[in-house]
Amino acid sequence: MAIPTLTDLTTPQPTLKTAPVQEVFSSIQGEGIYVGKRQVFVRFAHCHLKCAYCDTPMTSPTGQCHVETPPGSGIIEYHNNPLPPETLVDIIQSLLKTAKHHSVSFTGGEPLLYHQFLQSVFPQVQGHCKTYLETSGTQADFLESVLPWTDIIAMDIKLPSATGEAPQFENHARFYAQAKGNPATECFIKLVFNQRTTLAELAEVRGIVTNRQTPIILQPETSLTDRTVSILPSQVFAAENYLTQYFDDVRVIPQTHKMLNVL
Numbered sequence: 001m002a003i004p005t006l007t008d009l010t011t012p013q014p015t016l017k018t019a020p021v022q023e024v025f026s027s028i029q030g031e032g033i034y035v036g037k038r039q040v041f042v043r044f045a046h047c048h049l050k051c052a053y054c055d056t057p058m059t060s061p062t063g064q065c066h067v068e069t070p071p072g073s074g075i076i077e078y079h080n081n082p083l084p085p086e087t088l089v090d091i092i093q094s095l096l097k098t099a100k101h102h103s104v105s106f107t108g109g110e111p112l113l114y115h116q117f118l119q120s121v122f123p124q125v126q127g128h129c130k131t132y133l134e135t136s137g138t139q140a141d142f143l144e145s146v147l148p149w150t151d152i153i154a155m156d157i158k159l160p161s162a163t164g165e166a167p168q169f170e171n172h173a174r175f176y177a178q179a180k181g182n183p184a185t186e187c188f189i190k191l192v193f194n195q196r197t198t199l200a201e202l203a204e205v206r207g208i209v210t211n212r213q214t215p216i217i218l219q220p221e222t223s224l225t226d227r228t229v230s231i232l233p234s235q236v237f238a239a240e241n242y243l244t245q246y247f248d249d250v251r252v253i254p255q256t257h258k259m260l261n262v263l
């Protein structure tokens with residue numbers, strides 16, 4: 001058995017029914033097919049992957065859940081982690097009252113690491129607003145337990161040229177098949193790509209995404225240092241031209257929330 005560290009002894013650990021949440025805030029969706037829509041965002045801590053382009057700190061600066069309220073004010077309310085579902089639902093409901101929202105985005109980190117917790121949260125959120133799951137798209141078994149209460153899935157397909165990690169294509173194929181198992185759930189694909197991305201990687205996407213009407217979003221990688229996009233226009237067109245041969249709805253959308261300088 002591993003010897004507990006001092007942090008283990010002083011920090012309450014998440015259980016199946018609680019989860020570490022970094023922050024909850026109301027903002028504008030900056031990626032994917034719902035870009036520009038107002039959402040409440042719930043950002044979970046931690047992820048099982050290590051994408052090279054990841055811009056998300058894996059815990060909040062204080063280890064607590066930070067809630068910006070009112071939205072855009074910079075005024076932060078703190079809640080001790082891990083949160084029980086009822087506390088998170090109360091926070092979401094209070095933010096939903098501040099404006100008309102399209103949906104509640106569960107993001108991270110990887111929200112599906114806390115799928116048992118989400119089983120308690122999603123049905124309660126659906127009584128007020130749509131649920132939007134932003135995920136690495138690699139854990140089909142975890143998705144199964146929340147799929148009946150998931151309105152929208154923003155599913156990543158991780159390209160090794162961008163992540164710097166081993167391929168996840170088999171996991172993505174299982175995940176996509178699971179997601180398509182609920183016709184009421186809308187699913188779209190997000191591909192972060194860069195100048196090293198190959199047509200062979202995009203060919204893998206064809207094999208995974210069997211429904212040709214599923215929207216495919218090509219998201220040029222944003223630099224972690226200066227927030228610029230360095231891919232050449234010719235490389236963007238090459239990727240887009242390739243995918244439009246096989247899919248009906250291919251769009252190129254960079255991360256727009258970074259231009260707006262919002263959370």
Ligand code: SF4
Pocket residue numbers: 047048049050051053054055056108109110136
């Ligand atoms: S899956 Fe998302 S949160 Fe996890 S390492 Fe990759 S970019 Fe970061």
